[in-house]
Amino acid sequence: MLKSPLQIERGKYIPKMPTSLKGIVKIVEGEKTQSVADQDQIKAMFPNTYGLPILKFETGNEMKQYPAYKVGVVLSGGQAPGGHNVISGLFDGLKACNPDNKLYGFLGGPSGLVDNKYKELTADIIDEYRNTGGFDIIGSGRTKLETPEQFDMVHQNCKALGVNAVVIIGGDDSNTNACILAEYFAAKKTGIQVIGVPKTIDGDLKNEVVETSFGFDTACKTYSELIGNIQRDANSAKKYYHFIRLMGRSASHICLECALETQPNITIVSEEVEKKQMTLDQLVSEIAEVVVRRAEKGLNYGTVLIPEGVVEFIPEMKILISELNDILAEHEAEVAVLESNKDKRDFVASKLSKASSEVFNSLPNNISNQLMLDRDPHGNVQVSAIETEKLLMDMTKAKLKQLKKDGKYTGKFGALGHFFGYEGRCAIPSNFDADYCYTLGYTASLLISEGKTGYMASVKNLTKPADQWIPGGAPITMMMNMEKRHGELKPVIQKALVELDGAPFKKLVENRESWAMNSNYLYPGPIQYFGPASVSDVTTQTLLLEQSK
Structure with missing residues (x-):
């Protein structure tokens, strides 16, 4: 098999291990456990594997067969x-x-x-x-x-x-x-x-x-290299806002980590959007406000990081998506025979509630089309396929156009969209x-x-x-709770969302104003596999902040 020089050298790398695994090992049992929630239900469903103790491996002195x-x-x-x-x-x-x-x-x-x-x-x-x-x-x-x-x-x-x-x-x-x-x-x-x-x-x-x-570590480093490269370009050309969508449908950990590694001008965190019950218009207005304020300083460029699943955290969009799932499932045959996307949009809009219809009609046509046409195997809207970066670009552009008309914005706005997803999943x-x-x-x-x-x-x-x-x-079992999936309560491992009172998010908030108004970009560069441990072995900012005491 033909290999690149880096592949050859990586093949020689011997992973570092805990001292406790390098010789004779003994197993140590800790406290018995219970599920993170819904204890009675989880225990009843997992009678043979519930309540087991946490285990730890330590250096031992007795060889086992x-x-x-x-x-x-x-x-x-x-x-x-x-x-x-x-x-x-x-x-x-x-x-x-x-x-x-x-x-x-x-x-x-x-x-x-x-x-x-x-x-x-x-x-x-x-x-x-x-x-x-x-x-x-x-x-x-x-x-x-x-x-x-x-x-x-x-x-x-x-x-x-x-x-x-x-x-x-x-x-x-x-x-x-x-x-x-x-x-x-x-x-x-x-x-x-x-x-x-x-x-x-x-x-x-x-x-x-x-x-x-x-x-998570490798993927975020890969995306952060690309973001840093784009920010260097933005700081050089000084004429584009780069709207960058990052993987992470159910949580914004990737977006937050990449922000901590690169210091962009705007970082959207889905969990914050949900907590504040922000509308799509409010989200766009916040982006536009930063653009206007930067323009007043002569800065008509910048970067915006967007988690791919943010639309599901906007209350009005969440309701719209839920209604669309039901409508498109019930009227699948009727929608399929309509020839044009406009006819399909009009038909769907007529079946939506008044509030959702207004939201649907306010969206750019290409986004409305994606909401109708991209379905997952369960018949639901395929949120990861929605080009959220283009949605926010177009709506920000329209907002700025109105602000310019009102004499509240005098800058120039050019925008480019990017989606970084598959680029990070199989990196070395x-x-x-x-x-x-x-x-x-x-x-x-x-x-x-x-x-x-x-x-x-x-x-x-x-x-x-x-x-x-x-x-x-x-x-x-200690990680599980009961959640509704496809209309039924099922035992599932509880997802860890970004904690808004956690150290990583707090660091973002502390620096949000400075990063918005300046161009204090960091340029992480490519992943380093060789050299001092302070560069080649360092882990994510998220983990460092979470574990700092």
């Missing part, structure tokens, strides 16, 4: 930098526990478990993928494991292959499925263990025992993610060897050097 395992691993959901290192750490850990252990990769995500598509992962295969980005070693997928029929198929396939433990690497939904699968296997006394690993670049899978999800992992992911995988191998199930691998103390990290396991 672990039984041989056949382990299956699954990559679930969207890609995140470091997935290959989770599998590398898992492989190395299994071999360290018992050289006879075998690792199988189920292909194409959870569907591989159901369809029995797999390949054995040997040392030769693993070595080709160490410290690389992407999920291409076995592929990923978004199939949900949630029905008894699926669980039975997984059981049959694992039994036929001799697999007695499954590791599911994924986000909150995937680990929810891992928890349900672990409970099912335990109730059926199958002897098959299930361990989860926290993955998502969105950063919304974190809690008291999971300090951050893997991939940063040293932090390479080390963190390898440790997560190694920790998962120990949880398996110790006979645990229903746990998520966890590593704490992440702002310290890697040798001081604390590996362990957290019961997935």
